[in-house]
Amino acid sequence: MKRADKAKDDYGTISRVYHLVDVVLEGCRNGMTRALQRRELSRVLDVGCGTGTQVVKLRAAGLRAVGIDISAAMLCRARARERAGTSSFVLGDALRLPFPDQAFDALVFSFALHEKPHPQRLAMLAEGRRVLNSGGLVVVLDYVRPNDRRARLAAGFLACIERMAGRVHYRAFRDYMQRGAADGVLTAAGLRLMSRTLWLQGTVGLFEGRWETPSSG
DSSP, X not given: OOOTXXXXXXXXXXXXXXXXXXXXXXXXXXXXXXXXXXXXXXXXXXXXXXXXXXXXXXXXXXXXXXXXXXXXXXXXHHHTTSOTTOOOEEEOOTTSOSSOTTOEEEEEEESOSTTSOHHHHHHHHHHHHHHEEEEEEEEEEEEOOOOSHHHHHHHHHHHHHHHHTOHHHHHHHHHHHHTTHHHHHHHHTTOEEEEEEEETTTTEEEEEEEOSSOOOO
């Protein structure tokens, strides 16, 4: 697999309009911040942090948050939002996190799982588990399977957006949904899900979970 600094930056175009996505997700991101504050956790890693909105919110709330992303274009916009002298963002690969074992109290994945092939999703979660403290919290914001008419209509609209992201991306999205979306993927990764809050007409879930034991390495 290509290194982060060698890979073609597939997110260069979307990084220019990602602020529009952040407007839609504002409530979800505030909910994620509250969830981490409530657990009184300090060191947080946002895996696939994009343009850094969640990291900025977490740091404003007093948490020591760090974001990592494989896209230099996304991180360029994230770093433009930082205060002088801070260093909250790292260019790197979620499959090979440049952090020591058990370095964080919590992990955040915001829409980072549905766009990857299933083996890569599980590998990302496993690598995240390595850098998470024993008993640390995992907070995931991603699509869920719709369970009523209103949610199915909204999900159909979101599926059209996912299709626009390209054939490879859409194939991963469809596979993710067929595997039970966030509920199925997180359970397959061995997480014990502790809470599930629905957003955006029941199409997006905010999950809190834990692994019962630390990574075996």
